[in-house]
Amino acid sequence: MTAAPGLLLPSPLQDLGGGVLLKRDDLIHPLLPGNKWRKLHRNLAAAEAAGASALLTFGGAYSNHLRAVAAAGRMRGLRTIGIVRGEEHAPLNDSLAFCAAQGMELSYLDRGTYRRKDDPEVLAPLLDRFGPAFVVPEGGANADGVRGCVPIAAEITEPYDLLVCPVGTGATLAGLARGTGAEVAGVCVLKGAEYLDERVAALQREAFGESGRNWRIDHRFHHGGFARTTPELAAFTDAFAAGHGWRPEGVYVAKALYAVLRGGLGAGGRTVVLVTG
Numbered sequence: 001m002t003a004a005p006g007l008l009l010p011s012p013l014q015d016l017g018g019g020v021l022l023k024r025d026d027l028i029h030p031l032l033p034g035n036k037w038r039k040l041h042r043n044l045a046a047a048e049a050a051g052a053s054a055l056l057t058f059g060g061a062y063s064n065h066l067r068a069v070a071a072a073g074r075m076r077g078l079r080t081i082g083i084v085r086g087e088e089h090a091p092l093n094d095s096l097a098f099c100a101a102q103g104m105e106l107s108y109l110d111r112g113t114y115r116r117k118d119d120p121e122v123l124a125p126l127l128d129r130f131g132p133a134f135v136v137p138e139g140g141a142n143a144d145g146v147r148g149c150v151p152i153a154a155e156i157t158e159p160y161d162l163l164v165c166p167v168g169t170g171a172t173l174a175g176l177a178r179g180t181g182a183e184v185a186g187v188c189v190l191k192g193a194e195y196l197d198e199r200v201a202a203l204q205r206e207a208f209g210e211s212g213r214n215w216r217i218d219h220r221f222h223h224g225g226f227a228r229t230t231p232e233l234a235a236f237t238d239a240f241a242a243g244h245g246w247r248p249e250g251v252y253v254a255k256a257l258y259a260v261l262r263g264g265l266g267a268g269g270r271t272v273v274l275v276t277g
């Protein structure tokens with residue numbers, strides 16, 4: 001992203017020993033960490049190529065994606081509009097306060113309407129109200145978002161047998177897998193989200209015209225669901241932080257690390273875990 005100085009690319013590799021390496025995408029940029037930068041930069045270029053002066057996007061009240069869009073819009077001189085799932089709460093939580101401080105205009109949709117946010121019937125009134133804007137889907141999960149994740153694997157200079165990443169929308173997994181001939185396992189952080197298997201295949205078809213067979217989603221490590229935790233996961237995260245001097249992000253990254261370091265995912269081979277944020 002040309003107008004964001006100080007991007008750390010390629011992101012560093014960290015050897016944990018025992019055949020496990022970390023690809024530290026969380027270090028790419030302090031305000032645009034990890035897969036959020038990967039998924040946004042082509043969308044930003046597309047918005048600018050289309051002559052857009054505003055970005056409109058969607059997310060939950062603690063969405064890392066909303067934060068990243070707010071920060072990227074500010075860096076690129078684009079207006080940003082964030083449509084938040086659920087009711088407005090005063091005062092804003094830290095995440096939304098950050099968005100507002102970056103200049104993002106926030107608006108709220110009740111959960112039922114939010115579910116239909118990609119319908120023209122819901123989208124058109126939003127665009128009428130906020131003015132013309134380039135729409136980035138929730139999580140940056142569109143073809144450009146997926147394509148932005150393709151180069152990650154080629155940056156890995158050590159041999160590996162398995163690549164592991166956390167899965168929210170699956171856009172990162174879809175692009176990551178496209179960029180390697182090796183096996184890729186996504187660790188799903190949502191409970192009961194088996195529909196994501198088809199969603200990732202659809203994202204690959206949208207981005208590349210075909211879907212590959214070198215990836216799978218592991219649904220065993222959600223620890224109760226999105227943003228939920230278990231005593232095992234909390235203890236693991238504390239021990240990891242104490243042992244390595246940094247605390248992995250809790251909603252996504254800790255679950256992927258747990259799957260590999262405690263759950264036996266990739267055991268016996270060389271595994272790279274993508275630290276997405």
Ligand SMILES: *Cc1c(COP(=O)(O)O)cnc(C)c1O
Nearest residue numbers: 064168169170171172252276277
């Ligand atoms: C948003 C996010 C994800 C989810 O990535 P998807 O491409 O939506 O699957 C994973 N890790 C972190 C740290 C995130 O912020």
